[in-house]
Amino acid sequence: MANDDKDPRWATENLPDDPEQLKHIIRLILEDDSRNAQKCEEALNAMKSLLSSWRWRVGNAVMSFAERTLRRKSVRLATDHIIDLLNRIALNHRKRDAFGVSAFLLASAFLLAEGSDLQFFSGKDAKKNYTKKHRGLLEEFLQSDERLIFKEADSPDVSILLVLYNRAELTLACLRSILSMVRGGYEVVIVDNDSTDETERLLERVDGATIIRNDENKGFLLACNAGAKVAKGKYLLFLNNDAVLLDDSVSKAVQVIEQGDGIGAVGGKILLLDGSLQEAGSLVWNDGSCLGYGRCDLPDKPEYMFRRDVDYCSGAFLMVPLALFDELGGFDPVFAPAYYEETDFCLRLHENGYKVIYEPSISILHYEFGSSQGNDATSLQKRNRKAFVANHPEYLGRKLKPMEANILKARFASQDQKKILYIDDRVPHCHFGSGFPRSNFILNTLTELGYQVTLYPLNFPNEDDWNTVYGDIPDTVEVMLHQGRKKLGEHLKSRRNYYDLVFVSRPHNMEFFSQVAGKVFGHDGWPRIIYDAEAIFSLRDAAKYAVFSGKKDEELEKNIIAETSLVDKADLVITVSPGERNTFARYYSGEIHVVGHAMELNPTDTAFNDRQGLLFIGNMDYNGSPNVDSIVWFVHEVFPLLLDKLPGIHLKLVGTNESSEIQKLGDNPQIELLGRQESLEPFYSAARVFIAPTRYAGGVPYKIHEAASYGLPVVASELLCEQLGWKSGEELLVANVQDPVKFADQCARLYSDEALWQSVREAALRRVESECSVSKMKKMVETAFDSA
Structure with a gap:
């Protein structure tokens, strides 16, 4: 198609606000793959200009609604997908206001949702609508000649265990997700608890799976233990039949277990039908009650994007080494038919020296209670909680009280580790140079020493996305992307009394932090602060002045005094060399440590x-x-x-x-x-x-x-x-x-x-x-x- 501005697909100044009309136009645009590169660039530049314009800011309320809709009502649409779409449409920001753009984005989301197998539902009828969709897919499947064929493996890496009790439509979605998402050698083990719906007809169309058919409903726990006994994999994955695997989550879980020492179980991000979180790992309070961390929040917030050792992960997706599951005797039958069995098992892992890891790159979509076996969930939970408390008095004695103020600390299995807020210009990737390799080393070392680190990139908070941020920093670091200077005060307020230490690198960051912290903490309540001078910048500026002017900087002493005075609130100063320490000591009477560059010898052999x-x-x-x-x-x-x-x-x-x-x-x-x-x-x-x-x-x-x-x-x-x-x-x-x-x-x-x-x-x-x-x-x- 020629790049003709008269073509209706390019008439962006006339784009309608009506989503249905927009969807039609967007379809036409997406069908055309011969786009002009210059137009793509113009579209992106126009969008960037719009994002910084006052009209965009005044339309913020509308855009907040648009974002929620994009994320929760139709389909998860990451920022890069939105930008990619905008790259393909010439958006004339001079003739479009924020309201029109909102309608455009919403229409794009609806369109993509229509063509996607993964669709999110919200509102009180979410489960009803989800069920309706998958009932239709089940009927189509049963009326077709299609079969679900799983490759049989003599020595599978993973045994995926499903327990069924009715809800064949949900089971079909789960099985299809396994076929499309799981790579490598695996087997599927199915235990059917005497289902009375179309489950039997569905299972007749499944090839290559190990199927156990119970003549009565034996409950979830006993069915899991029975399935585990016939499993042949190195790892056992408990997967609810009302869950759908997203991405390559099974392989990622295997990688996590094999990368770390002493990992007893791995779970991931569980999403509700509207795309919000059910949990990002779960925590246990001192009274035996539990909480899914992040419930109903957006799943890609920084709080949920880093790896943690947690109390437990839901049995909706829980991978454990099969030999370890057998060694600990499987799920404790005292919790039969269901509830608290995976919580109890995970605490037994902790008590035997193992970790339970929440891995954010693992994700499933979960119907929640879709696999319930008709029992009263509330009464079962209440009964089993008593048994759970009786089983783990020592572990629960170390846990916190069930209070909202304790959630941040309780999201980790251990509350003994010191918590550090680490402030630098940006995520300190080594390739940036300019002191960032050293900052990278300090950050990595702190995690090795067991500190729980929150990294706050103050001045360049948008350089990374979640696909690149952990390239050379530990994935156990919480990284506050997309926050920056504007949100530092809010961050400090929301986490008052949370951090044991604040580490601030570079003078301009220390100056800004001190200003913001002064407003938040006043005269009292400041956390302990380590200031990393990284370098005395005044010396660099003086050298630059001498190079270009040929003169000595007469203001050098004054500038050094001003720079070193920034550490009035610091409890300790770190410098990069003994020479810098000596310069600092002339103006600062507190404790000063030297941390230089760390370097492994790697001499190459080339002559x-x-x-x-x-x-x-x-x-x-x-x-x-x-x-x-x-x-x-x-x-x-x-x-x-x-x-x-x-x-x-x-x-x-x-x-x-x-x-x-x-x-x-x-x-x-x-x-x-x-x-x-x-x-x-x-x-x-x-x-x-x-x-x-x-x-x-x-x-x-x-x-x-x-x-x-x-x-x-x-x-x-x-x-x-x-x-x-x-x-x-x-x-x-x-x-x-x-x-x-x-x-x-x-x-x-x-x-x-x-x-x-x-x-x-x-x-x-x-x-x-x-x-x-x-x-x-x-x-x-x-x-x-x-x-x-």
């Missing part, structure tokens, strides 16, 4: 003569940043001189490079812009010399430590050599950035002299080993946080 070219690795996104400034200076001032000495030499720049100044360098055939790479080892192994021509910076240069750890010798600026405390000519070669000729000479010298290259390599490796050992840095982190 000197098999290496070629120069290498730089670092973030190059921002014009004016130390990395961008240094590379632009090197390419313009040093590289031409070096080409005269070493014709044909090339420079590889590895790392994100959105800076416009860096992009211009790509026109040079001797320079390669390689962007971010998943593995850096091949680049360190192939290059002969690493360059670090930094003209201004604070802290200690991680990039030099990393290059040296791979056995790649470095030519650096005098500034970086001073920050490291290394010796020129021994652990690295050094040149003044005011002297491009000298810098080129040092690069050519190290590049050409194999004996010098080898001696510098070996000396730098020894220095990294002594200064940056991982065990040493972990001990420094532990000592600092124990002191707070």
